[in-house]
Amino acid sequence: MRSTSKYRSARPVAIWLLIGVAMVIVQVLLGGITRLTGSGLSITEWNVVTGTLPPLNHAQWMTEFHKYQQSPQFRLLNPDFTLGDFKFIFFWEWFHRFWGRLIGVVFAIPFVVFLVQRRFRQDMIKPLLVLFFLGALQGAVGWIMVASGLEGDAIYVKPTRLALHFIFALGLLCYTFWFALQLLTRENDKVTAPRLRLACWWLIALLGVQLIFGALMAGHRAAPAAPTWPDINGTFVPRLFPQGIRSIIEDRVTIHFIHRNLAYVLTVLLAMWTFRAFRYRATAAFGISRWMPAVLVLLQVILGIATVLTSTGIRATKWNTFEWMAQLHQLCALFLLLALIANVFLLRNKRPSVF
Numbered sequence: 222m223r224s225t226s227k228y229r230s231a232r233p234v235a236i237w238l239l240i241g242v243a244m245v246i247v248q249v250l251l252g253g254i255t256r257l258t259g260s261g262l263s264i265t266e267w268n269v270v271t272g273t274l275p276p277l278n279h280a281q282w283m284t285e286f287h288k289y290q291q292s293p294q295f296r297l298l299n300p301d302f303t304l305g306d307f308k309f310i311f312f313w314e315w316f317h318r319f320w321g322r323l324i325g326v327v328f329a330i331p332f333v334v335f336l337v338q339r340r341f342r343q344d345m346i347k348p349l350l351v352l353f354f355l356g357a358l359q360g361a362v363g364w365i366m367v368a369s370g371l372e373g374d375a376i377y378v379k380p381t382r383l384a385l386h387f388i389f390a391l392g393l394l395c396y397t398f399w400f401a402l403q404l405l406t407r408e409n410d411k412v413t414a415p416r417l418r419l420a421c422w423w424l425i426a427l428l429g430v431q432l433i434f435g436a437l438m439a440g441h442r443a444a445p446a447a448p449t450w451p452d453i454n455g456t457f458v459p460r461l462f463p464q465g466i467r468s469i470i471e472d473r474v475t476i477h478f479i480h481r482n483l484a485y486v487l488t489v490l491l492a493m494w495t496f497r498a499f500r501y502r503a504t505a506a507f508g509i510s511r512w513m514p515a516v517l518v519l520l521q522v523i524l525g526i527a528t529v530l531t532s533t534g535i536r537a538t539k540w541n542t543f544e545w546m547a548q549l550h551q552l553c554a555l556f557l558l559l560a561l562i563a564n565v566f567l568l569r570n571k572r573p574s575v576f
Contacts, residue, residue: 253548264315285311413569447474448532495512
């Protein structure tokens with residue numbers, strides 16, 4: 222068991238990590254804005270240092286606009302774009318990248334400070350190295366995703382690469398949050414419930430699959446493919462798998478059907494898990510955390526329905542009700558994932574030895 226002095230010495234590190242968690246959530250939301258505004262391909266190069274500042278004068282803006290005019294998206298989708306239109310989409314992609322750089326700075330500078338202060342225990346070193354690796358990997362995957370939309374006749378990034386970028390971001394988010402929980406919680410905050418813990422892991426896995434299909438929904442712009450509820454274009458079982466097994470990642474209606482029905486399954490299973498969780502005598506921490514997934518999944522379903530029903534209002538370069546619903550739907554998904562991570566962390570397989 223940690224001593225009180227060690228526990229307190231770890232709190233600044235834990236707070237630093239939680240700030241990182243909040244910044245990653247903002248980064249994911251900024252990624253959603255770049256997708257919804259069609260901004261992701263406005264910057265056609267990846268300049269880690271020189272790309273930090275946006276164009277500062279008219280000549281620099283025209284240089285960037287000319288580069289964008291060579292892209293398939295401009296030629297095939299936005300040939301009528303003015304410089305003003307370009308500045309709008311450029312801002313969101315630039316800000317998304319700038320925020321990613323800022324996350325790197327926020328992680329790097331305190332890391333050096335804490336290193337000098339000798340706040341890191343030996344058991345923190347490996348998780349920190351993994352954390353920095355995941356952050357760097359996320360940046361690389363982001364550029365691979367953008368590059369997929371700059372080739373041939375592509376007007377958007379490939380949905381599968383968008384999903385990969387999203388899942389890597391979620392991995393970074395969960396890893397950072399787990400690390401912070403390790404530093405903030407004590408052993409007596411936990412509850413011994415091996416079966417409940419295993420069930421929570423399965424729910425996280427199912428939610429992971431659901432989030433992948435959510436990313437595919439976004440990448441294929443599949444919401445308006447079936448803008449009705451509770452039916453899907455007048456039927457509950459539409460024509461599925463028109464392209465065989467590839468339909469799972471390529472057919473909009475199939476992806477929509479899977480995403481929608483996984484939500485129902487997840488809601489029922491989470492309700493059952495919550496009922497079981499309330500049969501255990503809870504600590505103060507678990508008493509708060511065990512009801513959160515059920516509340517969040519219900520809110521998530523409501524926002525999902527609202528997103529689908531408002532998808533008929535999508536207008537190019539316009540931010541309407543659909544975009545708000547889509548962003549809130551994504552934010553709620555992140556909170557649901559973190560709530561499940563918190564629960565699985567607070568549940569343990571067996572009581573710790575007192576010796």
